[in-house]
Amino acid sequence: MLYKEVIMAIRVNPRLIDDLERFGAEDVQFCYHCGDCSTVCFHSDQMYRFPRKSMRFLQMGLGRKIETTLEPWLCYYCGQCSEQCPREADPGETMMSLRRWLISRYDITGIARLFFKSLTTEILAVIGVAVLTGAFLLYYGLSQGNFSIYDGEGAFLPSHFIHSFDLLVGACLAVFLLINAVRMWFFVMVRGTSFPVPWWLYLKKLYLMVWHFFSQRRYAECKSTRPTKIFMPWIVHLGLMLGYIIMLVLVMVFIEKLQSGPRIDWSVHIFGYLASVGLIIGTIYFIRKRISRKNYVQYKKSHSTDWVFVILLFMIVLTGICQHIFHRTGLNELANGTYIIHLMAVVPWLLRMPFSKWSHLVYRPLAMYFAEIRRDALERQDAVLPSYSY
Amino acid sequence: MRNGVFFCQVEDGKNLNVDAIAKYAANLPGVEIVQNLGLKPHLKASLLADLILANSLTRIVIAGDMPGYYKPVFTKAMALAGCNTDEVRLASFKEHGATGEIALDRAKATVACANMGVPFALVAIPTGNPVNHSTLVIGGGIAGIQASLEIANAGKQVYLVEQTGTIGGHMAMFDKTFPTLDCAACILTPKMVSVVQHEMIRLLTCSDVTEVSGNPGSYRVRIRQRPRRIDVDSCVACGICSDVCPVKVDSEFDSKITKRKAVYIPFPQAVPNAYLIDEASCTYILSNGIKCGVCAKKCPKECINLAETETFLDLEVGNIIIATGYELLDVQKIEQYGYGKYPNVLTSIEFERLTNASGCTGGRIVTKTKLFNRKSQQEEWVFVPEGVPPRSVAILHCVGSRNNKYNAYCSRVCCMYSLKFAHLIKEKIPDVKCYEFYIDMRAFGKGYEEFADRIRHEGTFVVRGHSASVEMVNDQMTVKGEDIINDRMVEFKVDMVILAVGLIPSAGTEEISKMLEITRDSDGWFSELDYNGNPTDTERGGIYVAGMCQGPKDIPDTVAQASAVAAGVLRSITSGRGIGHLSSVSLSEIEDRAKTIHAV
Numbered sequence A: 001m002l003y004k005e006v007i008m009a010i011r012v013n014p015r016l017i018d019d020l021e022r023f024g025a026e027d028v029q030f031c032y033h034c035g036d037c038s039t040v041c042f043h044s045d046q047m048y049r050f051p052r053k054s055m056r057f058l059q060m061g062l063g064r065k066i067e068t069t070l071e072p073w074l075c076y077y078c079g080q081c082s083e084q085c086p087r088e089a090d091p092g093e094t095m096m097s098l099r100r101w102l103i104s105r106y107d108i109t110g111i112a113r114l115f116f117k118s119l120t121t122e123i124l125a126v127i128g129v130a131v132l133t134g135a136f137l138l139y140y141g142l143s144q145g146n147f148s149i150y151d152g153e154g155a156f157l158p159s160h161f162i163h164s165f166d167l168l169v170g171a172c173l174a175v176f177l178l179i180n181a182v183r184m185w186f187f188v189m190v191r192g193t194s195f196p197v198p199w200w201l202y203l204k205k206l207y208l209m210v211w212h213f214f215s216q217r218r219y220a221e222c223k224s225t226r227p228t229k230i231f232m233p234w235i236v237h238l239g240l241m242l243g244y245i246i247m248l249v250l251v252m253v254f255i256e257k258l259q260s261g262p263r264i265d266w267s268v269h270i271f272g273y274l275a276s277v278g279l280i281i282g283t284i285y286f287i288r289k290r291i292s293r294k295n296y297v298q299y300k301k302s303h304s305t306d307w308v309f310v311i312l313l314f315m316i317v318l319t320g321i322c323q324h325i326f327h328r329t330g331l332n333e334l335a336n337g338t339y340i341i342h343l344m345a346v347v348p349w350l351l352r353m354p355f356s357k358w359s360h361l362v363y364r365p366l367a368m369y370f371a372e373i374r375r376d377a378l379e380r381q382d383a384v385l386p387s388y389s390y
Numbered sequence B: 001m002r003n004g005v006f007f008c009q010v011e012d013g014k015n016l017n018v019d020a021i022a023k024y025a026a027n028l029p030g031v032e033i034v035q036n037l038g039l040k041p042h043l044k045a046s047l048l049a050d051l052i053l054a055n056s057l058t059r060i061v062i063a064g065d066m067p068g069y070y071k072p073v074f075t076k077a078m079a080l081a082g083c084n085t086d087e088v089r090l091a092s093f094k095e096h097g098a099t100g101e102i103a104l105d106r107a108k109a110t111v112a113c114a115n116m117g118v119p120f121a122l123v124a125i126p127t128g129n130p131v132n133h134s135t136l137v138i139g140g141g142i143a144g145i146q147a148s149l150e151i152a153n154a155g156k157q158v159y160l161v162e163q164t165g166t167i168g169g170h171m172a173m174f175d176k177t178f179p180t181l182d183c184a185a186c187i188l189t190p191k192m193v194s195v196v197q198h199e200m201i202r203l204l205t206c207s208d209v210t211e212v213s214g215n216p217g218s219y220r221v222r223i224r225q226r227p228r229r230i231d232v233d234s235c236v237a238c239g240i241c242s243d244v245c246p247v248k249v250d251s252e253f254d255s256k257i258t259k260r261k262a263v264y265i266p267f268p269q270a271v272p273n274a275y276l277i278d279e280a281s282c283t284y285i286l287s288n289g290i291k292c293g294v295c296a297k298k299c300p301k302e303c304i305n306l307a308e309t310e311t312f313l314d315l316e317v318g319n320i321i322i323a324t325g326y327e328l329l330d331v332q333k334i335e336q337y338g339y340g341k342y343p344n345v346l347t348s349i350e351f352e353r354l355t356n357a358s359g360c361t362g363g364r365i366v367t368k369t370k371l372f373n374r375k376s377q378q379e380e381w382v383f384v385p386e387g388v389p390p391r392s393v394a395i396l397h398c399v400g401s402r403n404n405k406y407n408a409y410c411s412r413v414c415c416m417y418s419l420k421f422a423h424l425i426k427e428k429i430p431d432v433k434c435y436e437f438y439i440d441m442r443a444f445g446k447g448y449e450e451f452a453d454r455i456r457h458e459g460t461f462v463v464r465g466h467s468a469s470v471e472m473v474n475d476q477m478t479v480k481g482e483d484i485i486n487d488r489m490v491e492f493k494v495d496m497v498i499l500a501v502g503l504i505p506s507a508g509t510e511e512i513s514k515m516l517e518i519t520r521d522s523d524g525w526f527s528e529l530d531y532n533g534n535p536t537d538t539e540r541g542g543i544y545v546a547g548m549c550q551g552p553k554d555i556p557d558t559v560a561q562a563s564a565v566a567a568g569v570l571r572s573i574t575s576g577r578g579i580g581h582l583s584s585v586s587l588s589e590i591e592d593r594a595k596t597i598h599a600v
């Protein structure tokens, strides 16, 4: 077992740094391994030491090794390391780029890689999916319903149909994410773990995944001397994420209630309103931060794909709200029209998730979960990790 | 002769236009073809040979900043073409001073010379101004002392200008020097004494240069002598004045870890061995002669004149040597190390003073003790001889060096003196734990690597990895870092932290560079004429750089450079040819001279 990892790690890809440059990290080669970054990093510890070590693996071209590490997911990009780095090698941005790179490695289809490397491809794909969705819905609606009826008998897009449609899209999403998660598990827990991991540890630590998913505690833990207190980005991030999840649940499970009206059904709509507020505030906050980048190391170089997400999300929230208002005020034709636009944005946005940065929603909690399992397993073990002394 | 001129200059410099030089070259006698190669990495000798045969060339001129790079391939091509391989001539722009305003003319001149097969150096000797035989040395550190002694020993007059009250510079502060662990004072003090006793050296302490005019060979210099207020010749350094002086201020020589009086001697072996009065703190001077003045009354030799004023001295010198040395970067601006915040975080020079046998603790290494100062009614952290020795010490390398935010360059000596510190600490406190945090160990000199090994074997824990910060938790300092070789994070509790602070040019450097019209490099050190070929001259004839002021270096290198400078000065005095400004020789002069030499 021990040899296995060593042998795998020997494969060297001399172009790894150049490759990573396309994912955002441009200055990896400047690093001279002082270790300042690992020292200031609040999340770095004995077992998971970063970012310096990741910088080293990159410089050595050990892509197959990095693939099996969890460190990039344990970093929340508070930017301390990049501020400290004497060589301006930007380790924080490197970790961010590594997360993008890892997403593309976990992704079995290769789509993620394509998107990260070429914005044009991504935009074309998004537009393509949107047009297909629009065309399908229009065809379906016109063939069986009436454009001026929003719900009930003869509705243009009846809610039971939308429900099945949502479930279908949701299933696609789940399948992709599941496959990627399994690949991640394989890379990290099988190829990257040279010591045995008892199966029951997976059960014992399961709560961690849920906990990290809903609390994002580690984000809040970042101590930082940045101009705003760190809990602000954390709360906003949490709000954004919860909004996202609530909406997903509403749409997947309660869509029929959501769509009935024009009366407002507080039992579901209240959640919809709250989530919308969360999403709007979150989105605006992040857009503002990305535009006024001055003080924030972590927003200095937002990747172009980040913008696709933000723009789509904004469209979704906007058309969702409009459609809701039009419906309640009896403007059924307008409501149906905006609904189609809404869905044209929702579908590519959801389907894009497994191939974009936003899949960290799944990978991050998984990483915390795996990290703790490995830590526990190692402690139970006399075997020592083969130590890399670079 | 049928000549081919090949340019291997990639970029046009600010003042250097390759096309213009190429046009000029095309009109030179014998030139058949002119080609610009740019910087093609792999020229084929066979193709070049074809070119040579096609044009039946007999001489090749390669021109550019580094023409030597192409010499092998052209030599081969000449051989293939059956020509004389000695006829590959180089016209090296930068090497022959093609920079600044004269760049274009100078480059043309190098091409013209190479084209005629005349060595450039032979024709470009400037006609010299007659040289005044006295020399000015600015800065009395080991560099200034060495250069002065060499020149004076050759029988030539030297004026040594030092801004503080004593010569010796930084070396006088040290206890031991790496890697031999020789006693610094044992090497330096005899030299210092020779300076003051030498009949050919006029030592001017408390002085600085205020104006310089004139040309190479005859510079007129104005020197301001600040009042010392104590007659150097009659003072016997009994110290009675200091005993009675009521004023206490930080001692510069002790790097502010101790106090001195307003009338003081920097250190007991100071040269000249006389007290001086600090006008910035003396009560008598600050109160315009109303208060105090007690020292003048008590001096048994009556050599104190509190009313002395500054004087000016005008000198004529032929050569000027700059040896103004260095100082430490202000560490307080690198906040994470807690310098100024935690009492036992020291700079390297502070530690040198602490461990010095003639320092405030008699060479005992102790941590600071908290004492109540009755005068200021405040608690202070001070070094006292009976203080508690540290149980563990961390030495951090590269503080502000090799760091893009502060000094991008390596300060060169800190790795070695940090190892020296580790040795001294281990030697004086045997059961101490000593940690060195380094990024790369720069043991660059003779015997240095061995020295580094020795320290490792003495039990100092040398951590390959930098420490990012020093923290204080419950009155205990901790130093954290990544131990890269052992693949783990380390955290040590320490009682003392020594920072190997980066070095910067001394404060007056900018002023001097303006006054003498010589340039500084991007890091602020004085620029030498040519780093490889001429590291002691500057672009102005008759002005030289020695020691740390030209760039970080250790004492052996400093001394070597100072002696080399002295050789340059003596050459200009004794050769009879005088010194000229290399850049004052014009293109037409060079062409004419080249033609005469060629004809011969």
Ligand SMILES: Cc1cc2nc3c(=O)[nH]c(=O)nc-3n(C[C@H](O)[C@H](O)[C@H](O)COP(=O)(O)OP(=O)(O)OC[C@H]3O[C@@H](n4cnc5c(N)ncnc54)[C@H](O)[C@@H]3O)c2cc1C
Binding pocket: B138, B139, B140, B141, B142, B143, B144, B161, B162, B163, B164, B166, B167, B168, B169, B170, B171, B174, B176, B177, B178, B179, B207, B208, B209, B323, B324, B325, B326, B327, B348, B349, B352, B413, B417, B420, B506, B507, B508, B509, B512, B546, B547, B548, B549, B553, B554, B555, B556, B558
């Ligand atoms: C902590 C420490 C430890 C070191 N230990 C060692 C060691 O063990 N071995 C070793 O080889 N090297 C050591 N070095 C390096 C050594 O100090 C230098 O190589 C050497 O001192 C350089 O001498 P210098 O004469 O060029 O400069 P300096 O010693 O700095 O002398 C410059 C002199 O010029 C004077 N001056 C400055 N500006 C003016 C002005 N405008 N007008 C008139 N006078 C002026 C200054 O007052 C000073 O007297 C150490 C350095 C440090 C920082």
Ligand code: SF4
Binding pocket: A030, A031, A032, A033, A034, A035, A036, A037, A038, A051, A052, A055, A081, A084, A085, A086, A087, A088, A089, A090, A091
């Ligand atoms: S990334 Fe920067 S701070 Fe981190 S080890 Fe490299 S040089 Fe040091």
Ligand code: SF4
Binding pocket: B397, B398, B399, B401, B402, B409, B410, B411, B412, B413, B414, B415, B416, B440, B441, B442, B500
């Ligand atoms: S000499 Fe050593 S400690 Fe000093 S700057 Fe260079 S590498 Fe750093």
